[in-house]
Structures are given as C-alpha cells and as structure tokens.
Amino acid sequence: MERNQMRRQVALTRQSLFDQGFLDEQFIQLEELQDDANPNFVEEVVTLYYRDSSRIIVNIDQALERNPLDFNKLDNYMHQFKGSSTSIGAKKVKAECTQFREYCRAGNGEGCMRTLQQLKKEYAVLKRRLETYFQ
C-alpha cells in the first residue's frame, strides 16, 4: 500500500515537472535509455549536468564582472550552458539561456545580468525538484 502510494507520488512529481514546464521531451529520452545495465542512468546524467554546468555559471559570473563586458565570450559560455541544459531537457533553464543570448547580441549588459539571475533561480529550483524526485 505504501509502496503504491509512493509510486503514485513519484509519478505525480514527475508529471508535474513536465506540466510545469521544467522538463521537456529530452528527459523522457533519458528515461528510455535507462535500463538494467544502467539502472540509475537519469540520475547520473543529471548529477553530471549540475556538476559541469555550475562550472560554466562561475565562468559567466566572472565574465560579467569585467568591464567592459565581452559579449562574445558571454555568448559562447551561454551557448555551452545551453547545450548542456538541453541534454537533460531543462526547459525553463533553456529559455533563460536563449533570452540571455539575445541580450548578448544586443549588447545589453543589464539585460544579461537580469536574465542570469532568473536563470540561476530556475536552475536551482529544478535541481531541488529533481533531487526530491530521485529520492
């Protein structure tokens, strides 16, 4: 009974992640890749993502502290970050990435910083949600 309840809970949590736009189809692809050979594949990938992408965020932060801003470099970093985020299907995070790149192209430093804040927020929220989900 409890197990069923838990399963249902997990399913609901998972569904909400999709419904609320945190994750997209790529996540399902990852789930489909999971098998007996790699029973924790999705979790491993997500962990890897968070580890690697946090490094990129640090780079972006540092780049934003420079004066004048190197938009090209920022754009490159964000491109990298976006690529990573695409790998797990982090939908909202990806949207912020695109927004950030737009501001980069426009040379809008203010916009970049604002978007980055937003991005970090989404990034953190997703992380928490996924951690819960995996437990």
Added chain:
Amino acid sequence: MESGFSSPRNDSFPAGLRVLVVDDDPTWLKILEKMLKKCSYEVTTCGLARDALNLLREKKDGYDIVISDVNMPDMDGFKLLEHVGLEMDLPVIMMSVDGETSRVMKGVQHGACDYLLKPIRMKELRNIWQHVFRKKIHEIRDIESHDSFEGIQISRNLSDLSDDGHMFGREDLSSGKKRKDFENKHDDRDFGDNSSTKKHRVVWSVDLHQKFVKAVNQIGFDKVGPKKILDLMNVPWLTRENVASHLQKYRLYLSRLQKESDLKASFGGFKHSDLPLKDPAGSFGLQSSINTNQDDGAKGRYQFSGNNLFGQAVDIKNHEGDLKGIVSEPRPDNKTSLTPDVPDPQETSSTQMSFDHSFALGSEVKYAAFDCSIPAQYSWSETPEINFKQENKPVLQLEDGFSQLPPHAPQHHIQIDPLHSVQSITSGLSLTGRNTSGAIKVEPLYAEYKSAHVSHASPKESAIDMLPVQSKSHIIDNHSFEANSTAISSMKPQGFSLSCITDFESCHRNLISASDSTFAPFNEELTVCWLPGDFHSKNFGLPNFTDYNDPGFISEIPAHLYDALTADYECPFDQTEYTLVDQGLFIA
C-alpha cells in the same frame, strides 16, 4: 582493432559500427555513449578534439564514423572535421544546439555528411550507419566504374556486404582505394602488403606511377587500356583493377588540368579576394570535393578520383619515404633545415621532406604526400642527380620562402593559388611535357612556362601576395608541374594545395637544373596561393628563382605550403584543381 578489417563487425551490420564521439560536454558524452550503445554500436568517447585526432591517427581504420560537436574549446569542430576528412576520409557527423542555416551550411561545406541538432533523438543515431555504407558504395563504384569487371565487382561487393557485413574491411575497397596508411611510409612494406592475400590498398609509389605513365605513353594515350598497361608495366602483384582505377584517376586529372587552364584566366584575382574568407571559402573548396564525393554519385567518380589520388598521395607519401630516403642520403642537411623552417602550427612534421611535413599537417598532409610523389616521379626519373644536388640549396631557399609562409599561413589567401598557377602552367606546358616523356626538359618547359606565365601575368599579379613559394619554379618544370597538378587535382581540394607544393618542388628541381636566370621575372608574377580552390588565379612567386640551385627548396616548399594550408584550409575548393592533377598525371 586491426586495420582494415574489424573483427567485431560481422553479419549484423550495422551492429558493431565503430563510432568515435567527440564533445567537450561530459553530460552529452555520457548520453550519446548510452544512446549509441543502445544501437549496438561500439562507442569511444573523447572530450577533446586533439585526443580524438590522436586516437584516429593511432588506429587507422579503427573507426567507421566520427560524431563531433561543433563548439569545442580546443579546436573548432569544423577544423576537426576537415582533418578527419582529409586524413582518414571517414564520414563525420556534426552536432550542435545551434541549428542556424549558416552553421549547418558551414558544416556541409567542411565535409560533414550530416548535421544533427541537439537534443539528438535515438532514431537519428540509429541511421548513422547509412553514411558509412554510402561512402563505401561510392568508393567501390568509383574504383570499379571503369573496370570491365565492374558489374561483377560491385555486385560482389554488395553481396559480400549483405553476406558477411564485412563491408568496411573490404578488400575490394582496398585494392581500388589507393589510400594507404599515412604512417606507412615505406613502399616496400606496401608492396609486400599488396602481395599478401589480404589485399591492402595499392600504393602508387612514384616508381610505380612512372611505370604506369611510361606504359601509357608507349601504348598511346588514346589506345590505352588497363590490360595493356598492366602487361607493359610488368608488375606481378598489380592487378588489372588497380591499373584501371589508377588510369581513371589519371584521366580525370588530365581533364581537370585542361579545365583548370581554361578557368585560370578568369580567376585572376579571384583567389586573392577569396582569401580573406575564412572557413567558408576554405571549407567550401574542400567541401565541394568532399561533398561531391559523398553525395554525388555522378561526381563521385570525379571525387573519387580525387580520393584515389589522395590515396595515391598517400602512397606517394609512402613513396615519399623513399624519396626522402634518397634525398636525405645525399643531403641530410636539407631535411633538417626544412623541418625547422616550416612552422607547422597544427602538426609537427617529423620528416624532413616537406612532404612529410605537410603530411603531418593533417589535412594538408595528404596532399603533400601526393605532391611529393607525383613530382617525384617526373623529376626523379629525369634528373635524379640534379635533384639531389640541388636539394641542398633549395633548403636554404625554402627557409626564406618558408619564413614568408608563416605570416601567410594564418591567412586564408595562402591557399591554393599555386595550384592555379600550376594548372595554368600545366596547360601551357603540358604539350611540352608530353613531348618530353621521360626526360625532363627544363628548357622547353621554361619557355612554356614563360609563355604561360606571361599570359597569366595580370591575374597573377593580384595574387602575388601569396606565398612566394618556390613552387613556381616548379611550374617551370613541366614534368613536375604536371605531375603535381595531377596529383593535386585528383586529390580533394585540401590535398590539392599540397600537391601543388609537390609539383612545385619538382618544378623547382627541374628549374634548378635549368638554372635559368630568366626565371627571376617569373617569380614576381607567380604568387603561389594556396587556396584549395584557387588554383587558377595564383601566381607563383618564385622568390628563390634566382637561386634555383636548391633542390632542397622544392621539398621545402611543400612544407610551407602545407603549413599555410593547414593554417587556413578553408579555401574554396575549385574543381579546376582537378584539371591540374589530370595533366600532371598525363605527362609522362
């Protein structure tokens, strides 16, 4: 993995396809690895482009296909793509989050056989084997197309493919596909391999090619046929198919040279302006050849010839080893001077011969090899002595030339201009070449060269900026020139530049023998532009013209060119290149 025949692959093709994945993003690497494993492929992952290239070089024929990300920190994905295409001729698939048309186009131009958008779906990966298969089919078709046994062979190949799935290690491919391991520089070894039951690719060494050309000339170009050539050549281990495919390439080369000479005039300053174009231009040239090869069956032949030539080039490279050996003996110094002079940003060429140098350059390498062999054929046979003697001097020259090179290297314009000039010259000189089969007549060549040169003076002037490669001097040498052009044209655009270099070398060598001070004026005009596609317009500047006595120079040049080429390979590929090659081959 053994070279050529991969044991893991068997009847269940495409299962066991050996894929190399290159991506700086570890998350994607993990995902792709899992996805590919699910397709029953054999996966190797790589986080750095450099590592990927090393892996590929260590294990020639160790992989069937490469999947690479476009944006990587240590090397541009497109550059890696070019290298792989040139050196290993493997199908390469690009990936990126960015699906902008311009990027995709760039990928295609650089020779990517596909461009996938991230996130990648399983079904997309499942079908990547088609690119490998297609390439093999094209190769077989090209090799056998002129062969009377073609139908049999193709069907045999195909049935083999379906039967045992050993498509990739196909012997038929090896026999037709004259690409040889770059590592393998020794003709002897190659020949030994050829005679073994496991047919390795035929290495068309300088000597072999010379025999071939001699036979062709003896028979008469119009009446030539593979069987006759084979009989005349009297090479026991050579098969009719080998000769047939080689003949096809040769013919294509000559026809390309012809075309090239026609186009040359119009290209006058074209290259120069194109030079600034970075990747698009370079890649374009390259791509055209590559793409043609891959996608266009019709052109495949054309392309394939290029590949074959390339293969030849490779062979030549091996031969180069021989060449090197010869050269090195009399003048060890040459080599050493050459190597240090040539700054090879991309690769370190260990060999002294410029050829090797170019070879190391990666994509360019191929050409270099090719170049070397071709000119070698001509120049060597004719005036081996002179060549050797002169080797020393050219070295010095080369250095000069080479120093010029580095600055150019980063610029695209250095590209294949010389090839163009070579082509133009070839056309002018081809007659001479033909008449003087077997003997390098520097003088007559010179005259031709001059006239050719003059006619192209104007277009060339614009290109003078290019590397003052002594290759121009090579042009003077009809034989070598033609040889070079042939080599060049057949090769993919990338190789083209290299071949030019070789040609130049031979030209140079011949030139040296001529020791004609009149060459000096030519130098000005001939600017060698190593634009893969730009053969036409470039003038070869023969700065060292006055010092022809440096046979070593010739070899040096290729090194420069290679560097230049490597630096900016993105020259637009010009079909004219092929013409050059054709002519080169033709000249016997």
